[in-house]
Amino acid sequence: MRILIVSDTHKHNDNYFRVLEKEGQMDMVIHCGDAEGSEYLLQEAAGCPLHIVMGNNDFFSNLPREIEIEIENRRVLITHGHYYCVSTGYELLMDEALSKDFDIVMYGHTHRPVIDKNDDIIVINPGSLTYPRQEGRRPSYIIMETGKKGELGFTLKYL
Numbered sequence: 001m002r003i004l005i006v007s008d009t010h011k012h013n014d015n016y017f018r019v020l021e022k023e024g025q026m027d028m029v030i031h032c033g034d035a036e037g038s039e040y041l042l043q044e045a046a047g048c049p050l051h052i053v054m055g056n057n058d059f060f061s062n063l064p065r066e067i068e069i070e071i072e073n074r075r076v077l078i079t080h081g082h083y084y085c086v087s088t089g090y091e092l093l094m095d096e097a098l099s100k101d102f103d104i105v106m107y108g109h110t111h112r113p114v115i116d117k118n119d120d121i122i123v124i125n126p127g128s129l130t131y132p133r134q135e136g137r138r139p140s141y142i143i144m145e146t147g148k149k150g151e152l153g154f155t156l157k158y159l
Contacts, residue, residue: 005106007129027049033081054080074104076105106126141156
């Protein structure tokens with residue numbers, strides 16, 4: 001299974017379309033918030049299930065604040081992160097996810113990519129496809145791949 005993880009597209013979707021074209025067919029797309037009303041366009045372009053949460057710039061949105069899904073028998077929490085003060089670090093979010101027995105937590109908001117695999121939980125932030133803030137400021141996303149035996153791989157990619 002191949003899963004595209006993106007965030008913070010902020011209604012500027014050209015890079016999202018470029019990633020879909022570059023990466024080919026996905027089995028699932030996860031968007032960690034701040035689509036700013038583009039969720040239907042993003043879903044149509046994906047051609048597969050899209051899981052998307054509300055970000056701090058998704059004003060008047062009916063999107064959920066958080067989503068819980070299962071991938072390869074692992075519990076996954078998807079949130080934008082701003083309710084967990086992730087701009088100062090993701091420890092609060094990680095603690096909350098651990099307290100609810102999640103195996104993976106995915107978030108956005110900071111526009112800085114993170115892949116942190118430790119013994120207790122996997123923390124994922126794909127960065128931003130529109131307004132990257134990490135050193136080099138290149139638009140980023142993550143491809144998650146699952147193996148035949150349930151193993152997980154996460155690859156940070158840049159446009």
